[in-house]
Amino acid sequence: MANILAVGNLVLDTILITDHFPEEDEELRADRRLRQPGGNAANSLYVLSQLGHQTSLVTTLAADQEARLLTQALQQRGIDLSHIQRKLKGATPSSYILLNQQGGSRTIVHYRDLPEVDFEHFAKIEIEAYDWLHFEGRNVPELKGMLNIARTFCPDTPRSLELEKPREGIEALLNQVNVLFTGKHYAQAKGHADAPECIQSLRELAPQTLIICTWGEAGAWWQAPDGALKHVPAQKVRVKDTLGAGDTFLAGVIHKLLASAAPGEAVRYGSELAARKCRQHGLDNLLAPLADDLPLAKAEDISAAKATIAKVPGRDTSVILIRDKDADTIKAYVNNCPHQQVPLNEAYKVDVNPFAKTLKCSVHDAWFKVEDGECVDGPCLGDHLQPFPIRIDEAGNIFAAIDD
Numbered sequence: 001m002a003n004i005l006a007v008g009n010l011v012l013d014t015i016l017i018t019d020h021f022p023e024e025d026e027e028l029r030a031d032r033r034l035r036q037p038g039g040n041a042a043n044s045l046y047v048l049s050q051l052g053h054q055t056s057l058v059t060t061l062a063a064d065q066e067a068r069l070l071t072q073a074l075q076q077r078g079i080d081l082s083h084i085q086r087k088l089k090g091a092t093p094s095s096y097i098l099l100n101q102q103g104g105s106r107t108i109v110h111y112r113d114l115p116e117v118d119f120e121h122f123a124k125i126e127i128e129a130y131d132w133l134h135f136e137g138r139n140v141p142e143l144k145g146m147l148n149i150a151r152t153f154c155p156d157t158p159r160s161l162e163l164e165k166p167r168e169g170i171e172a173l174l175n176q177v178n179v180l181f182t183g184k185h186y187a188q189a190k191g192h193a194d195a196p197e198c199i200q201s202l203r204e205l206a207p208q209t210l211i212i213c214t215w216g217e218a219g220a221w222w223q224a225p226d227g228a229l230k231h232v233p234a235q236k237v238r239v240k241d242t243l244g245a246g247d248t249f250l251a252g253v254i255h256k257l258l259a260s261a262a263p264g265e266a267v268r269y270g271s272e273l274a275a276r277k278c279r280q281h282g283l284d285n286l287l288a289p290l291a292d293d294l295p296l297a298k299a300e301d302i303s304a305a306k307a308t309i310a311k312v313p314g315r316d317t318s319v320i321l322i323r324d325k326d327a328d329t330i331k332a333y334v335n336n337c338p339h340q341q342v343p344l345n346e347a348y349k350v351d352v353n354p355f356a357k358t359l360k361c362s363v364h365d366a367w368f369k370v371e372d373g374e375c376v377d378g379p380c381l382g383d384h385l386q387p388f389p390i391r392i393d394e395a396g397n398i399f400a401a402i403d404d
């Protein structure tokens, strides 16, 4: 566990989840609205605190109601706020975000009029108490002084910088950090066609820096000083929400580098964590196993002579698993009798007739074919059990394959 200090913006994110991206002048109704703390450094620190670190955010805070909400939320996220700089003028920075459910893209409109942290404020912090110092690459004149004192007073403490967008004069600061995070947004704004080209041009400015450049679903490229350029592809996942994926990646990399992992391992871990984030809304419980990562049962335990009832993790549903011995496959049905919408094992266990290849609802003795779930005897003759989608991995674990 390490002590990590990050300097950056704290933002109130208002997220509208929509089922498509609107046309200009369209009137579109959102399916859901979420309000949560945001800002790159604040997001990364939240992930780092879930990874077990002590985290502290250096940011400015307005004097409005939103600032109070954010303070509470950050405290709940385990982020220390003792180095906050209060500002009397200006409002809490806000982002209005459209999250397109088809593909999980996020479109951000950001508004801010709150001044950013100044050098004098930063200079009063006891930075010696931290094991890692991270800076958002903004506010160049103040950042210059911050990096300078960090390098002078804590030469051995790793410093990282996020270069999200081009900012005047920022290139002169790149050689002051050990780790530089950049990405497609910066690279394209600078006219680079791809990550390798971007890293090559940054290399001249920062010869001693580990440079990491992410490129969305194409993955991440990195290069250690004097090392070869390497690539880690992004994991293929069903993307639900990309908001904060880059901030999550950065946290994963810092976490591994703090544990003395090699850069390649750190980048790989950051990518895995970012992929994990893309599969869920928000950043909560990022390390908890996803419901569809927990197996329902082992294929070898499913027999043709006995019905196995398994609860679907994270859902209010159970399934019936049974082997279809003719087809040598496993059949899965929602554990719900079409006769009276009750679980088949409501009154007693689910009996199986392995010769007729049928199974019986314990409530009113309806018999269903294992092969296709059709009721062949009983009160709901001709009705069907509802098939339940499953997948079986190479190790023989059966998982729910629900797509929502």
Ligand code: FRU
Pocket (backbone or CB within 6 Å): 011, 012, 013, 037, 038, 039, 040, 041, 043, 094, 095, 108, 110, 243, 244, 245, 246, 247
């Ligand atoms: C995501 C994010 C949002 C915030 C915006 C600021 O990376 O930090 O939480 O509103 O970017 O640019």
